[in-house]
Amino acid sequence: MASTPFSPSNSPRLITGQDKILPARPADFGQIPSWVSLNRASSVKSPPTQHGQVENLHLLSLSRQGKFEQVHEFIKTMDEAGIAVSLSTYKSLFETCGEMGRLSDGRLIRDRLRNPPGFLEDCALQMYCDCGSLSDARRLFDKMREKSSFTWGIMISAYAQRGVLDKAFQLFSLLIDAGVGPNFSVYISLLRSLMDSSCLEIGRQMHCHLIKTGSGSNASVGTAICNMYVKCGWLWGARIVFDQMAEKKAVAWTGLMVGYTEANMRNDVLQLFEKMVKEGVELDEFVFSIVLKACAWLEDLRVGRQIHGYIVKLGLESEVSVGTPLVDLYVKCACFESALMAFQKINNPNDVSWSALISGYSQSGRVEECLKTYKSLRVRDGALNPFIYTSIFQACSTLADINSGAQAHADAIKRGLISPLYGESALVTMYSKCGDMDYASRVFSLISEPDTIAWTAIIAGYAYHGIASEALRYFRKMQDSGARPNGVTFVAVLTACSHSSLITEAKCYLKSMNSEYGVAPTIDHFNCMIDVYSRAGLLQEAFELINGMNFDPDAMSWKCLLAGCWNHRNLKLGRIASENLLQLNPDDTAGYILLFNLCVSHEKWEEAARIRKKMMEKNLRKEVSCSWTTVKGQWHRFIVGDRHHPQTKEIYAKLKEIDFRDSNSEDWSLLIEEDASCILPERRHQLLEHSERLAIAFGLLSSPRNSPVLIFKNLRACRDCHDFAKHVSSVAEREIIIRDSSRFHHFKLGQCSCGDHW
DNA sequence: CTAGGGTTAG
Structure with a gap:
């Protein structure tokens, strides 16, 4: 990207007509050379501008640029020149300090004020709360003589938002005692702070109070009560409140639908939507997000398309909150073309929209497109989020592409975008599927509190690699940790047994699933x-x-x-x-x-x-058998008898050098593609050129002696090639790892980790 | 200072 004329390192310069300002970039205060007003202010001799507007404006400009040292200095200059900082400037300065979390700057500015009007004191209070300093806020609050309902509201909301419920409700009862009529926003923020079932009792008391004071009949308060019950898991109560509401706007419906979604009652969401349409409620973009989510979960394409039609009629297609879940709906219904079209209709796709698209690419197996989209988003400095990285790790698992995977991992670490549990489990799976259990277990060990899925990922990893002892060790550790295995965990455990021929153990686990773990087989x-x-x-x-x-x-x-x-x-x-x-x-x-x-x-x-x-x-x-390996991030793909590779000569020479004779070849699957008359034992010579052998030979030639040769294959390895790999691992003294369609094989000194049970 | 809701992942 071309450098802009106002990159920070440049000294201030005049804007001339020749300077190109990229139209796509939004206005940036940092681009306004502040000396323009500064010089003016200091060069004004007498008298200063009428009411000091320019100076006040400059002050704001400095604060928006985060240049607070200059703010304080300029205030001093203004003091010396006898120019007053206006009340509205103070208000804006407090707001900016709050937004930017500049607590000490906010304090300095607040301390200048003598007998500020009530509304400005409220602004300072809000500033302390926004900066996260409830202690500053409370000190100021206690000092304030005149407390309006807003003052109380700010303080109570701050406690409530931070989950300091005891203090929030303590103040609330003081408020009632003080006889100040609380405003609705106090009620709403208190109700919003009641987030889980442990708060149900206090929520009911609030509800009771609101009925008594008559505030419950207000539409917004009613909605907040309804949502409070939803969050506390009392759907029935929420429904009663909802049904009794006189005025039901789309917001109220949406809130209840969220409740039904969380209670796994997607069909009720659709029923509610139908009712809503019948009652002629005015629909907005948010209703559609939750309704489409329900359709996506149900994979109900028929209803989904109907609703899509309705959306088009209402002209809401281009809204992110509609277009994004629409993309997901079509992904879940395996209509990728429709998903792409829905995405293209979104007006200003945000990071959520992009992650829906990227996860769509990943889920539908379009992994190359998935990585491409992520990379282009990255170079364009687009908004990335933990969801996107989780999908990228998944795509790299599918491709078994450790290069892209490790790069994305590093990138995600730098940006702090590894989602706890989701991203971490995806990484465990990614490294497992790329053949690196060492990394997989290291990533796993960094998970602070692994849940069922994370444990299952590491167990499945070891199972897939045929390292049953480790898989079962993790399974025991999982139980010690208190995480409960689910059906998928047992698939992993049993897979571990099957790849290591642990028959008795497998029988035991299958039997104990229900009796000991309460998981129905x-x-x-x-x-x-x-x-x-x-x-x-x-x-x-x-x-x-x-x-x-x-x-x-x-x-x-x-x-x-x-x-x-x-x-x-x-x-x-x-x-x-x-x-x-x-x-x-x-x-x-x-x-x-x-x-x-x-x-x-x-x-x-x-x-x-x-x-x-x-x-x-x-x-x-028969699917064409194909093997591949990567050298320095470059893919090398082979099919049987392949002679396209630039190093073909060396590869075949290496095969000859290895000199492995198939003692008793028994894989005839190739013949299936030949003419019937070709079912002849002579065709066996093709075995010598099976794709995995070419890949192994190439791997030996092009990787350092001390590193394992890692080969991927789309089908299961045939027995002859399995023997071949064992032979190579012994004569070449190299570790060979082959991932076929069903598992990993680790060959070392003539032995395979699968113990020949594949 | 005028309130309440949503969409993406293992």
């Missing part, structure tokens, strides 16, 4: 258990569990069994699993390919050919 947990048995080769047990459980098996149940059947070469059960899987999900390529492989391995050529033909007829193709 779902089909997901049973699928984990089926996976435990299947990976361990206990295929009969897995099959019996499928038939014996209280759930109807889903596609995942059969897929776990089928994968186990392939790994342990069980054709009989494999056929059953495949058949059931394809019945539930006829387009699942795994259902064909794994059975195909099984048939070939059992030399059932005709059956294999039939499966292949069926797949062709359905136009189903």
Whole structure:
């Protein structure tokens, strides 16, 4: 960006017609050369400007620029010249001190005043409160002889806003005793300070008092009472107050809808909205934010689109508070094009709007777009917030892009934009999925009070890496901490067991879920258990569990069994699993390919050919197997037999040098893409050029000897390549980490962390 | 000094 003519380091200069002032930049007091008025003030000989307006104005200008030393100095100059600081200037100075939190400057200015009028004393009081010094405020308050209802209101609100309820209500009763009729704003700020269920009793007393004094019938006070009950979790009371309100504006409806949202009653929100429309209440942009939020949660696209139509009619599309939740609605309903269009209609998108868009990109798998948007926002100095960073960490998890991830992490630290728990858990997951459990656990250890989700993230991380001992250690620590595991935690725990073949432990955890932890097992947990048995080769047990459980098996149940059947070469059960899987999900390529492989391995050529033909007829193709790695932030992607890489020669030379002979190759999945006549063992030579091998060879060539080679793969690693990696880790004495579609494998000295149970 | 409400994340 071009430097502006008034960058702070420049000495003051005159504005000439040649200076370009960027139109997009708002007026900035810092750009007004203050010496213009300063020189004038000091050069004026006699008499000064009529009422000292220029001087008073200059004083304000200095204060708005935060130049308080000059403010004090200039006041002195004015004193010497006999020019008075006007009352309205004092008022503005107090306001500015309050906004900027300049407590000591505010004190200095306040101390100049002798017998200020009441309203100005109120301003000083407000200034002390805004600067956060309730002690200064209270001292002044106690000293004040004439206290108006505003005076009381300022002091009481200050206590109430800061949650100092005892002092707030103490003053409130003094106020009543003093016989000063309190104004509504006092009531409202007191009601607003009652934020949770522990305040319900005092809230009821307030309500009672307001009924007695008759103030409860005021629309704003009524709304505040209603919202107080919502915050205290007494929805029923809120509804009664609401129903009895004579005048119900959109605000009141919105407040109650918030209550229904928090009580997970989204359908009631929509019903309330319908009623509102029928009663002809004038709608505003805020009603739509909460209503659209309900639609998004319900993923109700039909109603959502209707409401969108209404919004267009009312011309509210361009409002941030409407456009932003509209973006989220379409994201949640998987209509990304509509989301983007809604975003483009927003007039002045704020950070919330941007975070809705960025999280939309991330949730819909458009991760590259997600990072691009964040980066452009950053260079344009756009408003970033913790939500945006949380989505970015999530996107980097999906991409397994540790470079962008770590950069964003550093950036978020610098800006103080890591959201407690949300951002922190996302970081744990990000580092886990990028293969770095060391960082993941370090981030986790910095979380001051991990909740269920944070604990689950670290447990799942270790589970995913096949480090069951650590996963289970964290699970025990979680219980010591008092956080309660939920269903997702148990998926992580059981996954840890399945990747380390801890059969007895898994059985135990599954059994104790309900009895010890009060978490009802779902089909997901049973699928984990089926996976435990299947990976361990206990295929009969897995099959019996499928038939014996209280759930109807889903596609995942059969897929776990089928994968186990392939790994342990069980054709009989494999056929059953495949058949059931394809019945539930006829387009699942795994259902064909794994059975195909099984048939070939059992030399059932005709059956294999039939499966292949069926797949062709359905136009189903095996996803192209692909592996990648990063070197110095640069991606290197390989497919089978790839010769596009500039270092192809060296890569193939390295493969030859490694000289690994597949003793008993059994992966024929590639054949599925070939002509039927090609189901021939000779095709096995392609194994030598599987994508992960190319990536490993390249990784060995281009990374320092002491660092592990980290490879990512879109599909599960085949057994031959798994053996290959073990071999390399031993002959090259390098640690190799492969993340396939189901987990991490850490290869060291010829062994894999998965213990060959993958 | 004239009040009350909303939208984004693991």
